Amino acid sequence: MRQIIEQLPSYLADQIAAGEVVERPASVVKELLENALDSGATQIEVLVEEGGEKSITIQDNGLGIPQAELLLAVSRHATSKIKTGADLASVATLGFRGEALASISSVSRFEIVSRHESEAAGWKLSAEGEGRWGEPQPTAGKIGTRVTVSDLFFNTPARKKFLRTAKTEFSQIDQLVKRVMLSRPEVGFKLVHNHKVVRQVFAVTDEASLQKRLSQLMGASFVQQSLAIAFETQDIKLSGWVGLPTFNRSQTDMQYIFVNGRIVRDRLLSYAVKQAYADVMYHGRHPAYLIFIEMPHDLVDVNVHPAKYEVRFANGRWVYDFLRRSVREAVAKPVVSETGTGAP
Ligand code: ADP
Ligand code: MG
Numbered sequence: 001m002r003q004i005i006e007q008l009p010s011y012l013a014d015q016i017a018a019g020e021v022v023e024r025p026a027s028v029v030k031e032l033l034e035n036a037l038d039s040g041a042t043q044i045e046v047l048v049e050e051g052g053e054k055s056i057t058i059q060d061n062g063l064g065i066p067q068a069e070l071l072l073a074v075s076r077h078a079t080s081k082i083k084t085g086a087d088l089a090s091v092a093t094l095g096f097r098g099e100a101l102a103s104i105s106s107v108s109r110f111e112i113v114s115r116h117e118s119e120a121a122g123w124k125l126s127a128e129g130e131g132r133w134g135e136p137q138p139t140a141g142k143i144g145t146r147v148t149v150s151d152l153f154f155n156t157p158a159r160k161k162f163l164r165t166a167k168t169e170f171s172q173i174d175q176l177v178k179r180v181m182l183s184r185p186e187v188g189f190k191l192v193h194n195h196k197v198v199r200q201v202f203a204v205t206d207e208a209s210l211q212k213r214l215s216q217l218m219g220a221s222f223v224q225q226s227l228a229i230a231f232e233t234q235d236i237k238l239s240g241w242v243g244l245p246t247f248n249r250s251q252t253d254m255q256y257i258f259v260n261g262r263i264v265r266d267r268l269l270s271y272a273v274k275q276a277y278a279d280v281m282y283h284g285r286h287p288a289y290l291i292f293i294e295m296p297h298d299l300v301d302v303n304v305h306p307a308k309y310e311v312r313f314a315n316g317r318w319v320y321d322f323l324r325r326s327v328r329e330a331v332a333k334p335v336v337s338e339t340g341t342g343a344p
Contacts, residue, residue, distance in 0.1 A: 011131035014106035020306035025052025026172035031100035036060035051166030064116035076102035231326040243288035254288035276327035
């Protein structure tokens with residue numbers, strides 16, 4: 001028998017929408033890290049307990065959120081990052097959908113504490129999955145934002161069932177945090193799991209700190225057996241490091257490409273690099289690389305998928321060809337004395 005049509009309560013609509021972005025603890029960490037980076041933070045701490053299933057806390061020293069906007073920050077379709085369709089066509093921040101905090105808070109016990117740079121105190125807001133936020137409460141705190149997500153999926157058992165062991169969930173978080181650390185050399189990060197520091201990197205200030213950070217994240221042998229690249233053409237800038245053909249691997253686990261500082265998974269981009277190595281690498285072996293692609297924001301569509309791992313280029317062919325030709329030029333005639341040092 002048919003039932004009457006009713007509008008869903010907004011927390012339930014949020015829980016349903018959360019399915020698109022909040023798949024597991026690592027997706028929470030990704031969204032919260034993006035927010036911290038978008039806020040201009042230079043120091044970010046990620047504290048995780050039991051693979052993120054028990055709790056995830058992200059603390060940043062960014063601009064913070066004014067008290068008057070705190071409730072909006074956790075509401076769906078509310079964002080400070082875009083205002084118009086034209087802005088959407090040229091997104092310069094990592095976030096823009098205005099959905100992450102609403103989604104995450106609908107499937108967890110959630111607390112946000114923020115102090116905007118213009119305010120004398122911090123303000124705290126919390127809820128337990130049903131969107132009953134109450135009034136922000138004043139609290140002590142430094143400028144910046146701290147979000148704590150506890151008991152993820154406590155109210156959505158169907159989702160919770162799909163969580164793996166804490167070890168597996170943490171390894172996903174660790175891989176993600178490592179990628180983010182690679183993507184933003186100018187930001188210091190600390191990752192703590194069950195009260196133990198797992199990774200810590202300091203903001204890059206000079207060539208020596210850059211080399212140190214690269215070696216921490218990619219390994220000393222990559223640093224020794226890679227070349228710094230820097231290529232530029234109309235509308236595209238490439239930089240980073242490409243492994244020498246001698247530094248090949250059985251897996252594709254050391255391949256990182258960032259587009260305008262964003263972590264992307266683009267098969268065509270990886271394929272372009274693979275082709276660049278085709279003549280110098282044995283079949284079945286894989287290169288290692290860390291490549292930054294910078295281009296005007298209006299030539300990259302980031303609004304392809306809710307998780308924002310996919311992008312579309314206005315001039316895809318041009319990007320792939322330039323990437324393939326540049327990397328090929330670098331690895332085809334490697335100068336052995338150049339050992340990955342030099343400007344990115
Ligand atoms: P989006 O990032 O797409 O705008 P979110 O739901 O992730 O959507 O965040 C909503 C808004 O809350 C952001 O636009 C931003 O203004 C504010 N915000 C969230 N996290 C932070 C943070 N760590 N520091 C400062 N502002 C934040
Ligand atoms: Mg966001």
